Amino acid sequence: MTATIRPSLILNMDVDERQYSDDLVAEVKRSYSYVAPSVVAPVTPADAEAPVENTIRLVVRMHRPYWDANDAAACEQWGAVMPKWLKNMFYKVSSTVTACNDVRRKSGQEPLPYAWMEVEFGDNLTVAQATVAGSAFPSDALSVVEKARDLACAGVLGEGAVRLSVPSRASWEAQRAAALEAAQTEDDSLADGACESAGEAAEAAESVEPVEAIESVEAVEPADAVDDAAAIEGEPAAAEPETAAPEEASKIVFAPAFEVNRTLWGVEYADGTVHTFDSAEGAFID
Structure with missing residues (x-):
């Protein structure tokens, strides 16, 4: 039997620059320190009035082949380690996300929602999934990852697939x-x-x-x-001095929680093209 090794994890948080601050970075690093090292980076929204769309990315690292389902050793490595480890990491990270937002809410702070959770498997495939209410990870996040691996290794997603979004970006934006x-x-x-x-x-x-x-x-x-x-008769009383109206701070928009339909998947390729895969039919529709 091939010796198994445990993967390591790094957390990358892409945070809307309207929420980003040094204090926030320190808070995030402190909150997730027991799970994995974290890197927080600001991102610019599409426009100033766009809803906040933060992303939390789990970067998986393992110095041994594990992805290719057609390779016996890699397949054995995956089966022996990945399902249990991923399930554990999903639970820890998701629980920390919801706990941190509970603390922020109770202290009167604005939430730090994550619209997407991603799992980056090195140079193989990145699997992105829309979160559910409270920025929690979907309950079937692991099964989606395993299905994505099976489809990719079977060649169903096509050559050069680098990213899978569940649901597709277009579908999710329409639902939001x-x-x-x-x-x-x-x-x-x-x-x-x-x-x-x-x-x-x-x-x-x-x-x-x-x-x-x-x-x-x-x-x-x-x-x-x-x-x-x-x-x-012409002796007007002294006018009250005008007080300049305070400048209204730009309001940050947070999208409401909604039930996501995950039927249509988006498959992105190395050349930047994107195609839509119907997960119910098991086939591309464009």
Whole structure:
């Protein structure tokens, strides 16, 4: 039997530059230190109003062949080590992500969500999967990785495949856009309801006879009346100094949690081309 060795892990976090700071880097490194060394890098969003889209990448390193399912020794190495090790790492990293965000929420800080979790298998294949609510890893993350390996080694994904996205980028973006639109519609509906309630309250207040206001006018002191008359006759009171309105900080948008349909997969190749693979049919559709 071939001797087995354990792989090592490095965590790479790509964080939206609008959230990135030295304090955040220190927090992340401290939080994940018991799992693996981590590297945090800022990324520029597509545009200033784009929702936050952070990525956490598990970089797998092992100095022995393990990927090729057609090689007996590599296949044995994979079976003896990878499933159990990956399952353990997925659990540890996912638990840390959710725990860190719980701490941030309780302390009044904005969340640090990860839209994608990726597993980079050296020069073989990178498997990216959309996270679920709370940035947790999908429950079937390991089975997706194993299926991706089987398809790649069987040649189903085609020559030169370097990255698999579950779901495809196009599918995920369409689903996120729909979730954002639904959330905005709900917010608008709630705002309309609040305005309607406020309007009804104002109408009710106006229907009450303003007795108190009349009494207040009658109680004005003569000196105050003289001052008011002078102002009317061309002696305006000193104007209140204008206060500059504070600049509104750019608001960071966080996409709402939504149930991801993972049927369509995106396969990216070394030349940059991307094709869509229907995982239900087991075939490409473009």
